[in-house]
Amino acid sequence: MASLPKIYDPQEIEGKWHQFWQNNGFFHAEATSDKPPYAIVIPPPNITGSLHIGHALDNTLQDCLIRWKRMQGYNVLWMPGTDHAGIVTELIMERKLAEEGTSRNALGREKFIERMWQWKDESAGYIVSQLQKLGCSCDWERERFTLDEGLSEAVRTAFVKLYNEGLIYRDTYMVNWCPQCNTAVSNLEVEPIEIDGNFYHIRYPVIDSDVMLEIATTRPETMLGDTAVAVHPDDERYQHLIGKKVLLPLSNREIPIIADEYVDTEFGTGALKVTPAHDVNDYEIGLRHDLEQRTIFTQDGYINEKAPKKYVNLSRWDCRKKVVEDLENENFLVKIVPHRHAVGHHDRCNTVVEPAISLQWFMNVRPLAERAIEATKKGEVTFIPERETTRFFHWMENIEPWPISRQRWWGHRLPIWYCNACEAVTAAMDTPQQCECGATDFHQDEDVLDTWFSSGLWPFSTMGWPEETDELNTFYPTSVLVTGWDILFFWVARMIMLGLGCMDEVPFRKVYLHGLVADEKGQKMSKSKGNSIDPLETIADYGTDAFRFALANTSTPIPYVPLLESQIEAGKRFTNKIWNAARFILMNLEKFPVPAENAEMTEGQELLEIQWIQSRLSHTIKTATDAIENFRFYEMAQTLYAFLWHEFCDWYLEFAKQRLSKNEPEALWVAADVLEQMMRLLHPIIPFLTEEIWQQLPHGGNNPTANDNASVTVAPWPEPIGENPTAEATMTNIMEVIENIRSIRGELNVPIGASVEVHIQSPNTEDRKRLETYLEQYLPAFTRVSNITIAESLPKPSASAEAVIGDLAIYIPLAGVIDFEAEKARLTKRYDQTVKDVAAAQKTLENPNFIERAPEKVVAQKRELLERLLVEQEKLARSLTMLSS
């Protein structure tokens, strides 16, 4: 220990502790226990490579809660795992395959899945090691994966159950289709992006008339699939045309003019081309009027043979160009008007999605959504921040059927079998033996489930459901879910619904939705934007602890939390500060070891600085605990930071030094005790360094149980022992005096080496007594003084600087050193400020209503303030007059 380096090197320290914790089983949760349970399931990271900044924040906050509760004596479970993540992971693999010169289709389903599992093994291992590097105290023995055997059984069980309850069904309906991924996707996976497009005004000639009906569209190519033109039934402009037909340009098909209330007479030309196969609204209109659904696109977004020959095999975009060109040539195009509008893109591959009619599996989520709303209203789940509840309700109240089948390979195959003989549909855990028709041959549905289906079961599938396990009994519903607000609908809402559907109970009691990490401009950090901070690089540069501190310290409850490099630096400086405070204490403890018995320590309890620091610590414990209890991580971090740095280091350790110079070790021993408690308080945020220091500090003292604990990880969470307002008030006075003396020295440039005399005039006997007792003890620790005089009344020495604190005056004779102009300026500034403050206080007190209606306490405080200010004002005025003469 003798040679602790001056600069804290996180790389030296952080590496060794994870293994130590792991070997001692501190993170392991008991399936049955007398302790109260506390459980969090990790939002399983996608196996798509490395951890990003969002994971770092999310998991840091979870680890803070978990470590805190563990120290509080709970039976803590943090369930870890990863998510197969369906399409995203497939896309990554497809990119790899392309680099290798092959493709998904070339490999075939079986080989492709094999490659995916290889990838999973690498990626999941890498992610776990990164989480461990971040200090995450998950119960790693329980690690799960959404596609592993147990979870797959849970998925099949849930599916079959919901199918049997009639909530899962197959239907032909209009869905969002991704021509790139060749699959249906849900509304949530479609991201509307504003683009600059055009309004194409096109003339449709009305048959048996010389009238041209003008329509406007943003997607002219879809006119190849038009099967009607619609106008509003009350639109006088078009009344006479309803029931007639138009000749569809380019296709030369006759299509009817129909009347439908959906049409907005104000918008465009008031006439709407109807393409039931390629637009959601047109689809609805088509159903109402029994129109043909003319699909003109292939699944990958090319024109099929339902369109006129010349367009077949063109891409969507080429077709649009060609159609516009032809319309212009044939004089059907009226005009092109620029028009900005939102176009849906697949959030995974960024391709423009195509509304398409398709046979898919759906889940009717409405009944479960209603239960979820009810449960939330009853307080079975609460959202933090509260505003998220509104968003949740709004989504739930307007929820639509969830298309759950994906025409992909990587995922849970639907547990649906079709009879080869009669096509009867069976939902079952395994291949059925025999169909009702007597046949015994079946084929399983080719599709896989939306990846969110399996993650929706995560809180109970990871605990062994559908078996009735001890884990479920002990930990379900879990205590809290921590995740970003951006996946409230994708994931949180579905977990609540599926939890109610499968377990008859919500999956968690609280949902803490934190902000998304952003850069200094408030832009969300993302790899694609290139504004992202890489957690691993950051950890390498600053250390995990510093990084975690910065994350906790910036995590305010706003939607986008900016994380600045400078804040991570601040974190690093803080860890260094802690390191050095510990160094100081440990070095001195070698000279003055803490006595085995506490008896000798009681003697020191009389010391004001000890009473003060213990009171402040007590206050800090209370504030920090309250903060984390309410998910105010930033407040917890800031409270601990401010106390440790600005009270403990800046003041208390200076007091302790002073005592040590007189061979009085009590204050040091208390410093060691305070630091030990601080290590416990900081441990949830700063796990590694606090363990390192805690191991070296004596932790028997006032914490008798700690001797049995081998780690701060399982040391008890500190309890406040009570505050001492008298000691705090006295100390505040002393500090004020010291600060004023420092201020004079600083502003008048008195060299640090120069000793000064301090004359203090104080009319109050009590104050004088206190100052006499403490000032001589403390002052030398903070500034160089040659002599301190304290008296009821004192003449102001000529050529002296002055400070005023209420009725107390401090004079520092500076003959030969003082710059009278500078002193005058200094006092004038203070005087001006005091005059302002006096005026404000007077104004309030002169209002009779204030005296009458404000609480007595507030009035008394104001009076006291004014009194003090008036005294200060008078003193300053007198001194200024003297200076001027």
Place this chain on the structure above:
RNA sequence: GGGCGGGUAGCUCAGGUGGCUAGAGCGACAGCCUUACAAGCUGUAGGUCACAGGUUCAAGUCCUGUCCCGCCUACCA
């Protein structure tokens, strides 16, 4: 179109139920290698709390309106 969040020091942000003279970190300026820490210490400067009204004895905090910024949501072709 609806809804939500934000506008406080040069920058990034705190300021639960209205009440101490509006705070922190970073940055700026000045001075210090004071025997834990120069990744440090000390001091200083810097804010009509977006704007306009209102409620109140009292408003950064509550209400109304306005202006910006951001986000979520919606089928306007």
